[in-house]
Amino acid sequence: MIPHPAPALSAWPVVLPPGPAGTVRGGARRARRASPAATAGCAAATVRTRLSDPDATLGRTMNVSHIGPPEPLAQRLAELRGPAPQRSLNARALAALAANPGCRRRAVLDAAGIDKGAVAQRLGRPAPFGQSPFAIARGTMFESRLKADDYAVLLEPLRRHLGLPSDGAAPLAVPDLLRRSGPAVRAERTAAALAEAAADPSAWTLLDHPLLRLTVAGSPAYLEPDAVVVHGGRCTVVEIKSFPVLDGSADPAKVGAAARQAAVYVLALQETAAALAGTTVAPGPYAVQALPGSPELSVLLVCPKDFSNRPTAVSVDIRRELATTRRQLARMTAVDELLDTLAPGTSFDLAPDQAGLPTRPVAELADAVESVPAAYGPECLSSCELGFHCRAQARCDDRVEQLGRGVRGELGSIRTVAGALAAAGPAAAAGDRESDEAAARLSYAAALRAEALGGCAG
Ligand code: SF4
Structure with a gap:
């Protein structure tokens, strides 16, 4: 097992592979640059955004669902959102949210499932970032290849790193997790399958795209890891990534991001195991949870080896990321407390017309956004769709936050x-x-x- 950030892993040089991945990175860098119109000056320019665009923001590409909490909190959040569809929270977003727990603006907008990318577009300061469609397609293809033919390719790293018998003495069970059902049903089914698998210590079970429930700032989010392997009454998160490992080296930033994302999954699994046992997650962030179905504190990261489609895997210690995520999420103020501070009638509704184009006056929307306190830092530019808008505000107000925390x-x-x-x-x-x-x-x-x-x- 390689701890993270262990010297060996942290020492992996930054690798910029040529070919498609290199092209993707270049595209992503270009996409992250703000247009002059978007960054110049403090007045928000009006940009027409087609709200029905399925690729308008990053969240659409993520494998997570987020449904509203029970009434009346759900009602209040829906009023903030307006008729727009609720956006999904995902492990990447939660990792970013946890990295800036003091930002009430992001907490409110994410809890309400508001499309921050569309809001930023309407305010005239879009901040496109995230995985390019090429990277997403590459990841999907790699994962499909691993799981084709009854997981034939994925079995090799599972045997090597998790001890799955290679002689077929213990076949890998793959229960149906009702992937076509709604999030609540899928989460219930995942919990039941986890309990069932953990009850037989000798069995090997692969939960393919389980759906896990995690409460974030009083609001439930549903997270979908690539796979979870259950054996011996415990489980291990398997995270499949499309960035390559070249000669045993990988991009440390991407490994770190994968570890933070996996830590969110581990936290959700701890909550699930605790709920199954009728208890709560132990307060100690480094404590190994002993409940049936509890996750290991290391995850198996599976990546393409060199430039091939063959997998290579490494066990990544995520205890530090888990402790950070738990601490940051716990510090986040409950959403209902944040909502109580908003002026009556506050709304982030973009009022789309029949063509899906926003009609909400920019100044009015800007006032609504401004009414929720933010905690801007330069890191926001790479983690939040409102980064350019909040930076412009910080510059207009001459705040020292623009120079870093x-x-x-x-x-x-x-x-x-x-x-x-x-x-x-x-x-x-x-x-x-x-x-x-x-x-x-x-x-x-x-x-x-x-x-x-x-x-x-x-
Ligand atoms: S960009 Fe703005 S809203 Fe997003 S996290 Fe930073 S301060 Fe908060």
Whole structure:
């Protein structure tokens, strides 16, 4: 088993494979660039978005369902969303959500299942990011190949890493998980299949695309890992990714993202096992849950080997990611508490016309978005569809958050870039320097810089 980030795994060099994957990455980088119209200035430009576009945002491509919580909370969230279809939460989104638990804006919009990409489009600051269609197609093809012919190709890594007997003495059972049913039914069926498989320690069971329920900020999300193998009363998440492992090396960023995503699945499995046992998940983030059907704290990552379609697998220790995810999700304020802070009548409805084009006045929508506090950081640009909009707001307000959370923390009570510059300048009041440690440090740094530059000039 390779822990993550273990030295060996972390030391894997960043690999940019040529061919289709390289093309994809280039395309993704281009897609992440904001258009000048979208990023220039602070006024939101009006962009007509076809809401019926199935590929309008990333969420459509993910393998997760999210249905509303019971009344009346569901009613309140539906009012925020309007008639638009509810968007899915997924493991990637949850990992990103957990990475910024202080952002109430994202928490509310995600809980309500609002299409943040469409909102960003309407506000004039779309932020296209995520997997390209090519990468998604490549991943789908690779997974299909692994699972074809009764999982013939997938069996090899399962034998090598999980100990599945190769002599056929213990056949791999694959129960029907009712994939055509609704999320609630599928989640119930998954829980039943997990309990059944865990009850026979000698059996080997593969849950193919199980659906797991996870409560996030008081709202249920449904997550769908690629596969879960159950044996000996415990289970292991199998995460299939399309990025290649070349000569034993993989892109560390992608391995890390896969580990964070898998940690969300493990957390959902812990909740499922606890629910089956009629208890709750143990509070200790590093504690190994001993309940029947509980997940191992390492996951099996299966990727293409080199440039072939043959699989290679590695066991990834996700304890650190699991602890982080649990801590961050637990810190998130319950959604109903967030809703209580909204002004009556607040709505993110884009009011689409018959052609699916939004008609909601941009200024009105911007006011609604603005009414929910955000916690912008530069990381948002690669993890949230509203990243460009929130960055523009931070720039307009001259907030220090635009420089990163580290700088924000260092500057203490100084909240604006202008304030920081003033504190460092010669005109800063002596009283400010004495009363504010950050101001004093800025002033000292400015003096050192001036001295150094003066020395150079001399
Ligand atoms: S981009 Fe905005 S809404 Fe999204 S997480 Fe960042 S601050 Fe929150």
